[in-house]
Amino acid sequence: MTDSKNHSQETASPQGRVFRPSSAAEVIDVLEQAFDYRGDVLIELTTGEKVEGFVFNRCATGPRPYLQMFLKGQPGMREIVYSEVATIVFTGEDTASGKSWEAWVDKKESQRQAESDAAAADARARGNL
Numbered sequence: 001m002t003d004s005k006n007h008s009q010e011t012a013s014p015q016g017r018v019f020r021p022s023s024a025a026e027v028i029d030v031l032e033q034a035f036d037y038r039g040d041v042l043i044e045l046t047t048g049e050k051v052e053g054f055v056f057n058r059c060a061t062g063p064r065p066y067l068q069m070f071l072k073g074q075p076g077m078r079e080i081v082y083s084e085v086a087t088i089v090f091t092g093e094d095t096a097s098g099k100s101w102e103a104w105v106d107k108k109e110s111q112r113q114a115e116s117d118a119a120a121a122d123a124r125a126r127g128n129l
Helices: 024-036 101-125
Strands: 041-045 050-059 066-071 077-081 085-089
Touching: 024 050, 024 066, 024 085, 050 077
Parallel strands: none
Antiparallel strands: 041 050, 041 085, 050 066, 066 077
16 A cells, blocks of 8 residues: 655644634544644533544544544543534644654665664674675
8 A cells, every 4th residue: 555645745733723613614624634633632512521632533424524532541532523623722742743754764764774784794793694
């Protein structure tokens, strides 16, 4: 499977930002960002309840769009219907911020080269090379 995202473009992290969507389309857009975010988010519901955690799944289509999140400091998960979302705050540290695809590839290549060098040195020490 190939990752089809364009990894050469870095986008600013929404960390620390507060979103108050005013339409269903804006809710969908912000919750897509929350799904892609690699940190916790705080969601204030239309009831006033605040829920904080990591968004790990969502279904933006169908008669009842929803998201699922692991709750911060609590076991289990919570399902929230999109229509209940009033405010989204990107509270947690974005663990992927500033890390590009190219940096990951360079790191992996460096690790592979180090492993190859170590294997060659071991083989030479055993007299196999």
